[in-house]
Amino acid sequence: MSEAFDVIIGLEVHVELKTASKLFCCCSTAFGAPPNSQTCPVCLGLPGVLPVPNSEAIRLAVRSALALNCQVRPFSKFDRKQYFYPDLPKAYQISQYDQPLAEFGWVTIHPSGEEAKRVGIRRIHLEEDAGKLNHLGQRLGDAVGSLVDLNRAGVPLIEIVSEPDMRSAEEARLYLTELRAVLSYLDVSDLRMEEGSLRCDANVSLRPHGYQGSLEELPRVEIKNVNSIRNVQRGIEYEVVRQADMLKRGERIVRETRGFDDSTGRTYSQRSKEEAHDYRYFPEPDLPPLRLSPEWIEAQRTALPLLPDAIRRDLRSRGIPDKDVEVLVLDREAYEYWKDAAQAFSDDRLIVNWMLSDVSRLIHLRGETFATATVRPAQLVELLKLIQEGTLSGRMAKDVLEAMFETGQDAQALVKQKGLSQITDEEALMQVVNQVLETHRHVVADYLSGKEKALAYLVGQVMKLTRGQAKPDLVNRLIKEAISGSQAVSS
Amino acid sequence: MSNRLWTEEAVRLHEMFVAGKVSCEEIVQDHLEHLAAVDPGIGAFLHVAADQALAQAKEADRWSTEERQMRPLSGVPIAVKDNIVTQRMPTTAASRMLEKFYAPYNATVVEKLYAAGGILMGKTNLDEFAMGSSTEHSAFHPTRNPWQRDRVPGGSSGGSAAAVAAGMVPIALGSDTGGSIRQPAAYCGIVGMKPTYGRVSRYGLIAFASSLDQIGPMARTVRDAALLYHVIEGPDARDATSLPLTASPPTRSGPWRIGVPREYFQEGIDPRVGDVIDRYLRRLSDAGHEIRDLSLPHTRYAVATYYLIAPAEASSNLARYDGVRYGFRCDARDLVSLYERTRDEGFGPEVKRRILLGTHALSSGYYDAYYLTAQKVRTLIRQDFDAAFNAVDFVVAPTTPDVAFRFGERDDDPLKMYLGDIYTVTANLAGLPAISLPAGWVDGLPVGVQWMARPLFDNALLDAAQAAEALMPPFQFPQEVRE
Numbered sequence: 026m027s028e029a030f031d032v033i034i035g036l037e038v039h040v041e042l043k044t045a046s047k048l049f050c051c052c053s054t055a056f057g058a059p060p061n062s063q064t065c066p067v068c069l070g071l072p073g074v075l076p077v078p079n080s081e082a083i084r085l086a087v088r089s090a091l092a093l094n095c096q097v098r099p100f101s102k103f104d105r106k107q108y109f110y111p112d113l114p115k116a117y118q119i120s121q122y123d124q125p126l127a128e129f130g131w132v133t134i135h136p137s138g139e140e141a142k143r144v145g146i147r148r149i150h151l152e153e154d155a156g157k158l159n160h161l162g163q164r165l166g167d168a169v170g171s172l173v174d175l176n177r178a179g180v181p182l183i184e185i186v187s188e189p190d191m192r193s194a195e196e197a198r199l200y201l202t203e204l205r206a207v208l209s210y211l212d213v214s215d216l217r218m219e220e221g222s223l224r225c226d227a228n229v230s231l232r233p234h235g236y237q238g239s240l241e242e243l244p245r246v247e248i249k250n251v252n253s254i255r256n257v258q259r260g261i262e263y264e265v266v267r268q269a270d271m272l273k274r275g276e277r278i279v280r281e282t283r284g285f286d287d288s289t290g291r292t293y294s295q296r297s298k299e300e301a302h303d304y305r306y307f308p309e310p311d312l313p314p315l316r317l318s319p320e321w322i323e324a325q326r327t328a329l330p331l332l333p334d335a336i337r338r339d340l341r342s343r344g345i346p347d348k349d350v351e352v353l354v355l356d357r358e359a360y361e362y363w364k365d366a367a368q369a370f371s372d373d374r375l376i377v378n379w380m381l382s383d384v385s386r387l388i389h390l391r392g393e394t395f396a397t398a399t400v401r402p403a404q405l406v407e408l409l410k411l412i413q414e415g416t417l418s419g420r421m422a423k424d425v426l427e428a429m430f431e432t433g434q435d436a437q438a439l440v441k442q443k444g445l446s447q448i449t450d451e452e453a454l455m456q457v458v459n460q461v462l463e464t465h466r467h468v469v470a471d472y473l474s475g476k477e478k479a480l481a482y483l484v485g486q487v488m489k490l491t492r493g494q495a496k497p498d499l500v501n502r503l504i505k506e507a508i509s510g511s512q513a514v515s516s
Numbered sequence: 517m518s519n520r521l522w523t524e525e526a527v528r529l530h531e532m533f534v535a536g537k538v539s540c541e542e543i544v545q546d547h548l549e550h551l552a553a554v555d556p557g558i559g560a561f562l563h564v565a566a567d568q569a570l571a572q573a574k575e576a577d578r579w580s581t582e583e584r585q586m587r588p589l590s591g592v593p594i595a596v597k598d599n600i601v602t603q604r605m606p607t608t609a610a611s612r613m614l615e616k617f618y619a620p621y622n623a624t625v626v627e628k629l630y631a632a633g634g635i636l637m638g639k640t641n642l643d644e645f646a647m648g649s650s651t652e653h654s655a656f657h658p659t660r661n662p663w664q665r666d667r668v669p670g671g672s673s674g675g676s677a678a679a680v681a682a683g684m685v686p687i688a689l690g691s692d693t694g695g696s697i698r699q700p701a702a703y704c705g706i707v708g709m710k711p712t713y714g715r716v717s718r719y720g721l722i723a724f725a726s727s728l729d730q731i732g733p734m735a736r737t738v739r740d741a742a743l744l745y746h747v748i749e750g751p752d753a754r755d756a757t758s759l760p761l762t763a764s765p766p767t768r769s770g771p772w773r774i775g776v777p778r779e780y781f782q783e784g785i786d787p788r789v790g791d792v793i794d795r796y797l798r799r800l801s802d803a804g805h806e807i808r809d810l811s812l813p814h815t816r817y818a819v820a821t822y823y824l825i826a827p828a829e830a831s832s833n834l835a836r837y838d839g840v841r842y843g844f845r846c847d848a849r850d851l852v853s854l855y856e857r858t859r860d861e862g863f864g865p866e867v868k869r870r871i872l873l874g875t876h877a878l879s880s881g882y883y884d885a886y887y888l889t890a891q892k893v894r895t896l897i898r899q900d901f902d903a904a905f906n907a908v909d910f911v912v913a914p915t916t917p918d919v920a921f922r923f924g925e926r927d928d929d930p931l932k933m934y935l936g937d938i939y940t941v942t943a944n945l946a947g948l949p950a951i952s953l954p955a956g957w958v959d960g961l962p963v964g965v966q967w968m969a970r971p972l973f974d975n976a977l978l979d980a981a982q983a984a985e986a987l988m989p990p991f992q993f994p995q996e997v998r999e
């Protein structure tokens with residue numbers, strides 16, 4: 026791009042932690058319960074209640090921070106972020122302000138055709154979620170009332186704040202995708218954007234070439250609460266064009282918060298900076314500072330699983346093509362499926378090929394995922410072994426796989442049932458070959474005169490007569506032998 | 517009354533009940549009758565739970581001797597300050613905001629009282645949300661000082677102090693953020709203790725200033741205060757700031773080295789109060805204790821520090837009263853006016869004054885100058901005491917610079933009222949235990965003396981206070997309640 030500015034993007038990602046109970050009380054965090062059924066005096070903010078930190082939430086937050094290459098502070102504290110809103114029962118959110126849980130991390134992204142790039146993580150802090158308002162009426166403007174549901178109030182979140190290191194919507198997409206992949210291997214969150222367990226706000230500003238000031242001073246637009254990675258990308262793309270047009274027209278970009286409209290692909294103004302809050306942060310007096318021993322932090326680091334970059338190296342070393350490696354790494358369920366299969370089968374690439382073509386097609390068709398797929402990795406391996414030992418041809422295996430998904434039965438059983446199995450008996454096959462050569466003499470003649478394609482035709486005819494049960498390379502050899510044999514005789 | 521059970525100490529009532537000399541029902545009935553006779557002229561209670569108390573008493577009467585013995589408060593009527601939540605009685609914090617509020621849970625201390633067999637007689641009056649030193653700032657009615665009815669009982673635990681002094685209950689719970697137990701105890705001539713911060717669970721105490729609030733006992737004798745204290749103390753899984761129960765530090769039986777901070781006798785003290793304290797110190801010295809002059813140099817910043825930290829925390833703690841979920845609500849067209857009208861009509865002027873002060877102190881651009889600086893001075897005040905306790909066992913000083921004042925006397929001068937807290941706020945800022953004991957009289961009004969100890973030395977403090985109590989004449993009821 027030969028534009029007169031750089032795009033500066035920073036992302037704030039909220040991740041709901043997968044704890045059984047809320048951050049400061051014992052209420053369940055399960056999604057989808059009847060409104061206000063998962064509340065207690067503490068998360069309702071009744072008079073006299075006090076918060077008690079959930080140690081599991083702290084463990085999951087630290088685990089996330091370590092996986093994202095952050096330094097975990099042995100001493101951090103909680104603060105109150107204060108504002109009035111009906112979804113915030115205490116009129117303050119317990120969060121972490123100037124001494125967050127972790128800082129100075131990064132995520133490596135792999136833009137295609139470019140070198141890998143690090144996107145910095147400024148900080149990760151723990152905080153409690155707010156409740157939810159359900160507005161009665163069509164739109165907020167003419168709502169006749171609002172119902173408050175506090176089931177989500179107090180659910181533990183981590184906020185992951187990136188450095189403004191991304192330079193395009195595509196880089197933002199890669200960052201989010203990678204971040205989600207890393208977190209997915211940690212078992213810290215459901216990471217469902219549609220249920221709100223993963224939320225993203227994007228800060229977008231344009232830096233004119235030659236700009237000398239600090240990034241902080243650039244007028245920044247925050248796109249709030251976008252519900253999918255794809256829409257984050259779309260929102261940023263729109264915002265870049267909108268701001269660029271304004272700059273070209275000589276207009277001033279104002280610092281504001283904007284929403285994203287999925288149906289139009291546009292962002293729209295929600296709140297300008299003039300209305301911005303003074304949150305009056307101060308240290309939460311009801312909670313002692315959080316002290317984590319270096320030994321405990323190290324123990325959490327040791328307990329980390331294999332993470333995407335290490336998985337990539339491993340898969341590549343097995344000769345799996347980069348494109349397939351990415352698909353596996355970014356979908357933990359697919360990777361786990363592959364891993365289970367690879368334990369019982371030596372041809373890593375064959376597993377990947379089958380997984381990413383036929384298995385993938387069938388699970389999508391059936392609304393399953395790799396985790397819930399009817400055909401389990403061990404069953405796929407059994408099928409692949411039948412191909413490897415020549416019992417099934419590739420084409421037959423596809424049919425068998427489909428039947429496996431439909432019936433849930435194993436490959437062996439289906440092969441027996443349907444009388445499928447490749448004809449490997451050369452004598453039996455030779456009869457068919459001879460029959461085909463007899464009825465297609467002119468094709469044989471073509472082949473002999475040098476037309477290589479004629480051979481494929483003859484093989485096809487044999488396959489047709491054997492209803493696909495013949496092994497193609499064997500047929501190929503037998504036809505060649507038969508032709509060269511008869512030639513020797515006739516000459 | 518023939519047997520006048522209401523004049524008895526809690527410890528005695530418990531003994532008599534365990535020994536089967538009197539039924540719990542008799543004890544409760546006698547206290548209820550006395551309460552009904554004297555409270556109309558005093559106004560100590562916001563809610564009297566007569567039926568519940570009698571039902572509890574009847575149940576207690578079915579207990580075996582062993583069961584009675586196991587429960588240290590069996591046979592003992594107790595009053596609870598109305599900023600401590602109770603499931604079966606209203607909890608108002610003396611505010612319109614919570615006028616009809618029933619909590620769906622009990623405070624940890626209330627659970628402990630029930631478990632110890634205590635009989636909850638009702639809820640006592642206070643300054644709204646515990647903000648005040650006179651109980652005049654109750655949204656419902658003032659409480660009168662049992663010694664002179666035209667005077668305040670002190671505050672904010674004025675209801676509990678007056679109830680105990682007038683014999684309506686032998687013991688009561690108060691809460692102390694800047695002196696709210698000790699100052700009314702002093703004004704009403706009784707014993708009031710603020711434990712070490714973290715010694716007693718705050719779960720269920722309606723927060724005023726979270727880093728300063730502490731629940732404590734009020735009684736007519738030190739041993740009654742100790743009885744109640746030992747029931748309510750201890751760690752609580754629901755309060756992250758409560759402290760683990762460590763073994764009590766060894767108690768010296770005396771003689772003690774007693775430090776007297778000279779800053780507590782300078783300008784502002786009523787000379788007659790100063791004289792009472794001087795005579796009190798002489799008694800201690802005559803009893804063989806060593807009296808030492810000492811300095812707590814940052815005392816003069818204590819009130820300013822307190823009136824930044826406490827309102828700052830209060831402004832945050834009271835933000836939840838917004839009319840959305842519970843309590844008082846003014847209907848309004850839109851959300852912002854719902855908030856504004858509810859909070860305007862629901863809170864009284866003193867509460868609003870402190871919310872404004874605190875909101876300002878935490879505002880962007882002022883935080884460092886106010887709140888942060890106050891926290892630093894708080895550390896200096898704590899260090900003053902650390903240094904003092906290297907040289908002495910206890911610090912002894914007046915509880916208040918004056919005696920109970922008349923109603924309305926400080927209405928137009930909140931600053932004067934705030935300055936009255938000068939001797940008590942330091943213990944809250946430093947987190948240490950302090951107890952106010954009767955020390956003498958000025959014109960028929962009680963004067964209190966305050967003993968302070970290093971943090972966690974609550975038991976040592978109670979032991980010393982009990983020994984010191986023996987140097988003074990025993991408690992006498994005010995003439996008017998003696999009938």
Ligand SMILES: [Zn+2]
Nearest residue numbers: 050052065068
């Ligand atoms: Zn809850």
